[in-house]
Amino acid sequence: MVITEQKKLEEILRFLEGCERVFLLGCGVCAATWGTGGEKETREMAARLAEAGKTCTGWVVTEEATCDVRTTRRLLKQHNAQVEAADALLVLSCGAGVQTVAALVDMPVYPALNTLFLARLQNLSVCDERCRLCGACILAETAAICPVTLCPKGLMNGPCGGYKDGKCEVDRERDCAWVAIYERMEALGWRERFLIIHEPKDWNAARHPGFINKREGAAAGGAR
Amino acid sequence: MKSGSNLEKVLTEGHFAVTGELGPPKGSSADFIRRKAEILRNYVDAVNVTDNQTAVVRMSSVAACAILKQIGMDPVMQMTCRDRNRIAIQSDILGAVALGVGNLLCLTGDHQKFGNHPESKNVHDLDSIQLVQMVKRMRDDGQFLCGDKISGGVPLFIGAAANPFGDPFEFRPLRLEKKVRAGADFIQTQGVFDIERFARFMEKVRERGLHEKVYILAGIIPMKSAGMARYMRDYVAGLIVPDELVRRMETAQDPKEEGVRIAVELIHQVREIEGVRGIHIMAVAWEEIVPVIVERAGLYPRPIL
Ligand code: SF4
Numbered sequence: 042m043v044i045t046e047q048k049k050l051e052e053i054l055r056f057l058e059g060c061e062r063v064f065l066l067g068c069g070v071c072a073a074t075w076g077t078g079g080e081k082e083t084r085e086m087a088a089r090l091a092e093a094g095k096t097c098t099g100w101v102v103t104e105e106a107t108c109d110v111r112t113t114r115r116l117l118k119q120h121n122a123q124v125e126a127a128d129a130l131l132v133l134s135c136g137a138g139v140q141t142v143a144a145l146v147d148m149p150v151y152p153a154l155n156t157l158f159l160a161r162l163q164n165l166s167v168c169d170e171r172c173r174l175c176g177a178c179i180l181a182e183t184a185a186i187c188p189v190t191l192c193p194k195g196l197m198n199g200p201c202g203g204y205k206d207g208k209c210e211v212d213r214e215r216d217c218a219w220v221a222i223y224e225r226m227e228a229l230g231w232r233e234r235f236l237i238i239h240e241p242k243d244w245n246a247a248r249h250p251g252f253i254n255k256r257e258g259a260a261a262g263g264a265r
Numbered sequence: 266m267k268s269g270s271n272l273e274k275v276l277t278e279g280h281f282a283v284t285g286e287l288g289p290p291k292g293s294s295a296d297f298i299r300r301k302a303e304i305l306r307n308y309v310d311a312v313n314v315t316d317n318q319t320a321v322v323r324m325s326s327v328a329a330c331a332i333l334k335q336i337g338m339d340p341v342m343q344m345t346c347r348d349r350n351r352i353a354i355q356s357d358i359l360g361a362v363a364l365g366v367g368n369l370l371c372l373t374g375d376h377q378k379f380g381n382h383p384e385s386k387n388v389h390d391l392d393s394i395q396l397v398q399m400v401k402r403m404r405d406d407g408q409f410l411c412g413d414k415i416s417g418g419v420p421l422f423i424g425a426a427a428n429p430f431g432d433p434f435e436f437r438p439l440r441l442e443k444k445v446r447a448g449a450d451f452i453q454t455q456g457v458f459d460i461e462r463f464a465r466f467m468e469k470v471r472e473r474g475l476h477e478k479v480y481i482l483a484g485i486i487p488m489k490s491a492g493m494a495r496y497m498r499d500y501v502a503g504l505i506v507p508d509e510l511v512r513r514m515e516t517a518q519d520p521k522e523e524g525v526r527i528a529v530e531l532i533h534q535v536r537e538i539e540g541v542r543g544i545h546i547m548a549v550a551w552e553e554i555v556p557v558i559v560e561r562a563g564l565y566p567r568p569i570l
């Protein structure tokens with residue numbers, strides 16, 4: 042799940058300066074589940090903007106992910122009148138969703154959220170980052186625990202010398218990723234796998250921006 | 266001979282090796298390096314030169330090593346993966362070899378959070394094990410990591426670090442084994458205070474036959490004061506300082522003398538352990554104590570080869 046947080050209202054008001062009428066659009070998938078851009082939050086945001094003197098021409102939450110051009114285009118069409126009546130659009134979704142909307146309209150579009158990371162959702166209040174989208178997944182070699190994400194040094198052959206009582210040198214509150222990997226390997230009876238030397242990573246696969254066109258038969262992966 | 270450095274000769278001829286350490290200045294003074302080096306001259310077989318240790322900016326390790334070469338000393342250039350990608354690392358290694366450096370210690374590097382530029386971005390394109398492997402390939406196969414040919418040799422005696430102390434403990438020897446498999450010729454350990462734990466580590470190392478494949482130098486950190494002992498016990502990642510030693514430092518009439526006494530005792534104790542082929546004395550900012558310790562440990566004079 043893509044994890045987001047709401048920006049402070051002052052920041053939002055700063056970039057909305059000069060825009061009196063605003064249309065709001067929330068995301069019904071990640072931002073809704075995590076409680077940053079679903080129906081409730083979008084309605085609340087509209088109320089806060091009204092309190093700050095803005096006019097809300099309307100609001101809607103995408104049923105599918107906002108980053109899906111097909112459904113978002115349709116939704117914007119359905120709300121065309123309210124959108125047209127606004128000076129700006131405020132989007133409560135991840136950065137991909139904001140840009141999806143921006144590419145569909147000829148008016149200012151602003152983000153209401155900061156996009157943080159890709160995470161595992163433990164419950165509605167706790168999530169932890171699990172994948173940094175490196176493009177060449179090594180989880181098969183690391184007992185399905187990602188050191189690229191969870192080790193602050195991104196070591197491929199950890200741990201470094203700094204862990205203490207199983208905790209990371211950089212943050213004593215957090216588990217050392219490599220201790221966790223080793224312990225899981227041990228539990229799975231894979232002790233010898235710990236001795237495999239992982240070659241330097243091919244960061245080519247992590248090159249941004251990613252682009253894929255399946256019809257052109259281009260190789261999967263973001264290297265472009 | 267891999268590089269023919271003094272350190273390599275001392276070890277291959279079976280002497281108990283002594284290495285020291287020098288931290289380059291937070292400035293540009295070559296005299297600073299020379300002054301510190303002169304204190305260590307004749308008392309150590311080689312001098313480690315740290316690479317922006319604890320992520321605090323200092324004169325580059327390559328430059329400080331070159332100064333040591335100019336005055337006829339054998340540097341061990343420390344190289345971390347924190348600040349350079351594989352292109353810069355290989356380039357700096359070629360430069361170091363051109364300047365006569367014969368020993369390279371491959372390290373991961375402390376996190377920048379602990380340094381004086383915590384807002385910096387780290388690199389870690391390689392890790393220390395991949396670095397060892399890459400240097401071995403450069404030396405033995407004459408190839409860059411990408412496979413291109415290198416003109417001229419890259420004679421280096423390759424070192425790596427080992428920490429026998431972090432908990433959980435069981436896989437510390439396995440990680441050492443990885444470094445040996447990657448191609449390390451010598452190992453310098455984290456400072457040893459807990460002899461019992463270190464002996465257990467070495468036992469595991471011997472079980473896996475690693476002591477016959479790599480020269481292991483035990484780290485020795487002389488303690489200057491009770492405050493330093495407490496600080497290392499409580500705050501330094503990867504160190505275990507037994508309370509007993511802290512107490513000795515606290516109750517000593519002359520803490521510096523007690524620190525020397527403890528260091529000498531530890532040297533005798535690690536020397537007794539099979540597979541320990543030398544010591545690495547880390548006395549940064551207290552270099553003048555190194556000759557005293559080396560002499561009192563019965564390790565002076567050093568072999569001239
Ligand atoms: S290895 Fe790469 S793709 Fe796999 S979980 Fe980690 S960051 Fe994500």
Ligand code: SF4
Nearest residue numbers: 192201209210217218
């Ligand atoms: S302690 Fe573990 S998680 Fe933290 S930087 Fe070192 S290897 Fe990575």
